[in-house]
Amino acid sequence: xxxxxxxxxxxxxxxxxxxxxxxxxxxxxIITLLSSTFSLFTMVLYLVxxxxxxxxxxxxxxxxxxxxxxxxxxxxxxxxxxxxxPFKPILFILSLVLAAILIYAAQDLPEFGxxxxxxxxxxNSESDTGVISVVAAVLASxxxxxxxxxxxxxxxxxxSILLISDGQAKVSYDKQDxxxxxxxxxxxxxxxxxxxxxxxHGEISPGGGFQAGSIIAAIFIGLAMACEEYVLISKxxxxxxxxxxxGLYFLVGLTGLIAGVEFLNYNIFFGQAIGxxxxxxxxxxxxxxxxxxxxxxxxxxxxxxx
Amino acid sequence: xxxxxxxxxxxxxxxxxxxxxxxxxxxxLGKVAGAVPPILSSQAVSYSNPLPHVLMLTAIVxxxxxxxxxFALVIRIQNAAQLCINS
Numbered sequence: 470x471x472x473x474x475x476x477x478x479x480x481x482x483x484x485x486x487x488x489x490x491x492x493x494x495x496x497x498x499i500i501t502l503l504s505s506t507f508s509l510f511t512m513v514l515y516l517v518x519x520x521x522x523x524x525x526x527x528x529x530x531x532x533x534x535x536x537x538x539x540x541x542x543x544x545x546x547x548x549x550x551x552x553x554x555p556f557k558p559i560l561f562i563l564s565l566v567l568a569a570i571l572i573y574a575a576q577d578l579p580e581f582g583x584x585x586x587x588x589x590x591x592x593n594s595e596s597d598t599g600v601i602s603v604v605a606a607v608l609a610s611x612x613x614x615x616x617x618x619x620x621x622x623x624x625x626x627x628x629s630i631l632l633i634s635d636g637q638a639k640v641s642y643d644k645q646d647x648x649x650x651x652x653x654x655x656x657x658x659x660x661x662x663x664x665x666x667x668x669x670h671g672e673i674s675p676g677g678g679f680q681a682g683s684i685i686a687a688i689f690i691g692l693a694m695a696c697e698e699y700v701l702i703s704k705x706x707x708x709x710x711x712x713x714x715x716g717l718y719f720l721v722g723l724t725g726l727i728a729g730v731e732f733l734n735y736n737i738f739f740g741q742a743i744g745x746x747x748x749x750x751x752x753x754x755x756x757x758x759x760x761x762x763x764x765x766x767x768x769x770x771x772x773x774x775x
Numbered sequence: 776x777x778x779x780x781x782x783x784x785x786x787x788x789x790x791x792x793x794x795x796x797x798x799x800x801x802x803x804l805g806k807v808a809g810a811v812p813p814i815l816s817s818q819a820v821s822y823s824n825p826l827p828h829v830l831m832l833t834a835i836v837x838x839x840x841x842x843x844x845x846f847a848l849v850i851r852i853q854n855a856a857q858l859c860i861n862s
Contacts, residue, residue: 488792497782504788508795511799515802519810519822520812520823522832523802523828531839534843538846541847545853590813591813591825601816603815603825604828604829607826612829615833623840626840626841626843634847683836756836763840771850
């Protein structure tokens, strides 16, 4: 990459400025705006650091986080969005001390950009699994347990938000804005196509279940914001979808047990490549339905509080 | 300092900031100079380390699940506080 060092320096300086502004600001709306700019710079940083999968996940997921934050802000702050925090010098000194300790400890780290010794995955993933995206192979095959349980964690987070909203999950529809409806009807099917492309190309290019799942959730959230009444899936079906996602992952792993070898060994029934593809689709479905559930839960909690 | 704020939303934003910086750290550790992203191709000689990418990918999604749970909790806390103040 051409201007790598310059890009990194630019990103670090801008992010330092953004973070200082976020911490010192009193206005929560400005903090939200700066946090979305921060995630934009984070995404560019991940691209510069050769992590396209993580960059895609970061960008699509930060958007969802900002949407949830805005619903929460609308519910909490009655008229004015400004809150005065007294400045405590002891905290500033503590954070400087922590930063100094971390910088001192970072001297021991290996040099930035030195080749690492973790070559096993790179060397063997094509012969073991047959996919060329090493990240997808490690995610779904070498570290399949990890991904299954983390999807379960995401599901539990979504269900506990439903607990907080007392099991209600619906969006309140205001009058439909014609312009938003027109643009969403035009753009969202194209975005859906793109999300399915990302989902299915997870094995040969950056992509996979997490990215595609969050984009599909964003499509539904966009439709809900455009107040299209015919589109919203009922909450019970969403719950079934989300739980089925995790359950199917578990079942795909179970086929290994049935065939007599260990859990999550896909080799016997379908081979690693198809096993990875199945698992990615399942994770995409689980993540999408959980994110939509979270959106419905937060918008319900927010609307009941006004 | 954002974490010690009395403004609850600012606390949660500070938490998200903290999580992001930890992810930066790990992914920055995995980069190899002059290498390409870890997608096998015939032209590349050396790749960046794929393991931190995988771990941070799920970390991001789990982070947003916990952050949104925090948002919902903050809304309910504010409701309860408002009820106390009003009565």
